[in-house]
Amino acid sequence: MPSASGATAATIRIVSRSSPMALAQVERVRAELTALHPGIRTEVVPVTTSGDRWLGDLSALGGKGAFTKEVDAALLAGEADLAVHCVKDIPADRPLPAGTVFAAYLKRDDLRDALVHPGGLTLDELPQGSRIGTSSVRRVAQLAISHPHLECVPMRGNANRRLEKLDAGECDALLLALSGLQRIGRTDRISEVLSVEVMCPPIGAGVLALQCREEDTATIEAVSGLGDADTWREITAERMLLHVLQGHCNSPIAGYARAERDGRLSLRARVFSPDGKTVLDAHEWAGPLDPATLGTSVAVALLRQGAREVIDRIPR
Structure with a gap:
């Protein structure tokens, strides 16, 4: 079925940062796509982002979005059909670019x-x-x-x-x-x-997200089968937490959700002052709550402890 860009699901152009790690991540996606759909062809469209070129403080470029801006532009311009992102590099204090959607989160790698x-x-x-x-x-x-x-x-x-x-x-x-x-x-x-008790990971650690144009149903249908249900629940909770806290790239916020085999979902999160002298901690189980509600609940628990003041005192 043709997509809005004119590409077919049999040929998917994947845009990615041009670093060795980003290209290795694309190769994982290509391998999983080929295993799921043996007839699919993929092409790689590498871009160098402003975050890759700039070796100074990320906040000077507007934060983590410096790693995704050029990738988003290529996707929206129809130069590519699929973007591969590390979830930890995708800002959660602002929405995805209009017209794009996450089609899948791959099974989570080690988050330590x-x-x-x-x-x-x-x-x-x-x-x-x-x-x-x-x-x-x-x-x-x-x-x-x-x-x-x-x-x-x-x-x-x-x-x-x-x-x-x-x-x-x-x-x-x-x-x-x-x-x-x-x-x-x-x-x-x-x-x-290092254990997560010694070094609590960043939100979205170890997860790759597949981003498409929302009207490109052919690509979305082709890649959605790569998604992992447990990872979707974990990332939904984690990113809602970060969204509610409105943390920016200079905010020491850490946390991770964990989906248990019996279906339960937990979320632990921590907010630090940059010098480590203030530490706020919250840990909840979802019970009947959906993942987004769990993320909101843990964020509210941290806000009750003073997270807004801690975050707002840190320069962007």
């Missing part, structure tokens, strides 16, 4: 963070003053609580580039997403996988 240290040391073994390469305000705040003797140094760029900076001596260790290291085949560099 990993420590990379050339000597194989764990976080607890790092000596005082060790420089941890990360530009994540979420990680900085949590390290300030658990390991105040360590120093965080700004570190942007894709995972391969950060590993190169580590090897060049620009820091002593790195904190990176475990799923990202798995996607680029660099798990050999991991010295420790």
